[in-house]
Each structure stands twice: as C-alpha cells, then as structure tokens.
Amino acid sequence: MVARINESAPRKAGPGLPVWVRRLGLLRESPVGMAGAGLVIFWVLVAAFAPLLAPYNPNANDFMVRGNWLPSAAHWLGTDNQARDILSRVIWGSRTVLTVAPIAVACAYLVGCLMGLLAGYYRGWVDALVSRISDIILSFPVIILYMIIIANFGPSAFNIIVAVTFTAAPQITRIVRGLTLELRERDYVAAAKMRGESALYIMLVEILPNARGPLIVDACLRMGYTTIAIGVLGFLGLGLPPPDPDWGGMVRETYVWVSTYPHMPIIPCLAISSLVVGFNLLSDGIREIGLRD
Secondary structure, three states: OHHHHHHHOOOEOOOOOEHHHHHHHHHHHOHHHHHHHHHHHHHHHHHHOHHHHOOOOOOOEOHHHOOOOOOOOOOOOOEOOOOEEHHHHHHHHHHHHHHHHHHHHHHHHHHHHHHHHHHHHHOHHHHHHHHHHHHHHHOOOHHHHHHHHHHHHOOOHHHHHHHHHHHHHHHHHHHHHHHHHHHOOOHHHHHHHHOOOOHHHHHHHHHOHHHHHHHHHHHHHHHHHHHHHHHHHHHOOOOOOOOOOOHHHHHHHHHHHOOOOOHHHHHHHHHHHHHHHHHHHHHHHHHHHHHHO
C-alpha cells in the first residue's frame, strides 16, 4: 500500500532531475523535434531582442525610398507601400504574436482544464452541463465566433485573448475530460481517497500531472492554431489597431501589391508559416519521445 501511495510522487531521472527534464533532454534524439524547437527558439529570441535587432523604428517612414520599395542595402527586405522597413516590422510583429498567443493559450488551458477535471471527476449532472455548453460553443465556426466577439468589443490584444480562450477552452475541456475519466480509476487516485484528500487535491495533484503528456503535445499544436488565428484576425482588420506591426495586418495592408511587389505580403506570410511549422514539428517530436517511453 505504501508503494501505491507514493506512486504519484514526481519520479526522478538521475540526481535531482525530474522525469520531464529527462524527456526534454531526449528531444535532441528527434530530428523533427529539434527542427521545430530551433524554429520556435529562433522567433522567441527575435521577439526578446526586437529593440536590438530591428534596424529602424517599425512605424517610421523612409521618404527617400518612396516608389522604390524593393530590397536594398538600406532595407534588406525592402519596404511596404508606406515606406516602412519590412524587416523591422516583422521583428516587432514577432513580439506581438509571441506575447498574445502564449497568454491566450494559457488562459484557454486554465479554463479548459478546470472544466474538464470537474466534468470527468464528478460526472453526472456536472458532466452533462459542461458537455452541453461545450457542444453549443463548438457548433459555431471558430472564425465566426472570433469576428462576433472582436467586432462587438473592438480589436485589441485583450479581446483577442478573450476570443481565443472562449473558442479553445471547450476543445481542451473535451480532452481533459476524457483523460480524467480514465485516470480517476487508477490506484494512486484510490490511495489518495483513502488518505482523505480533498477532491480538489486529487484533481490538481494526482490526475492533472499524470495527463500532462497529451496536453503538452496539444498545447504546442494549439500555439500554432492561435498564431494562424491572430494572423487571420489581422488580415480581416480585427487584429491589433494600426500602426503597430502585426503579421496578419502587414499582409492585409500590402496584398494588393502582390503582383508588382510580392515581397510585401509574402515575407510576413513566411514568418507566420515558419512559426506554425515550428510548433507543429515540436509537437511531433514531443509525441515521438512520449511513444518511446
């Protein structure tokens, strides 16, 4: 019985290292995961050091290049139709995406994990209520919900976070509910009940940490989805208010020039694609490591 009770304690991998550290170390054995991690780390560093890396103010106009917006020695990626340096705007736009997207995903997981744990652990009417609410929200197209929320409350980083949380939380709820239904029958949960632990303790300490594998993979994928959503909202004019750089907004402002100056919309599109591919490859690498264990 003692062994069962201690089963939920964090396992160690080497001297003083928990198992999740060992698994992250195994990521170097997955070429796909390393490629994804490299892309993500690249953009994280770009966002972190944006003030040092950007050669110009992202909103400053260089009137000397009006009518000659192609890449040059002064502007490596050229300028947009308002003579603003594209490289500087892409660099500062990465900070926007990598600030809003993680906060939005974290808020969605906070709500989704709580609702999924309650539904899976208590079952009964709680499960039915949570499941019906999730079904109603999931019955609407995601982009329509984004547009309704932001059109009513106005474009801002906070409202984008609210919109992503509202639409993603039901999906996370379903995942956590399914995992909870399985894990609540494990021996370490029964041992915790015998010790007299509260339901909140069991859900947060015994069940949720043991569901982290699929949730980490889903979180990486969801970061990619959220990056695309932020880009789509920016393209529709529902992203961050101008003139602050936003990758989707950069595409919206310049897509009419694609036939004559294709670098204007294509460069921010490539930035979005590379970050999304990075998160997808990273999730594949983490899933591969999980299957090996």
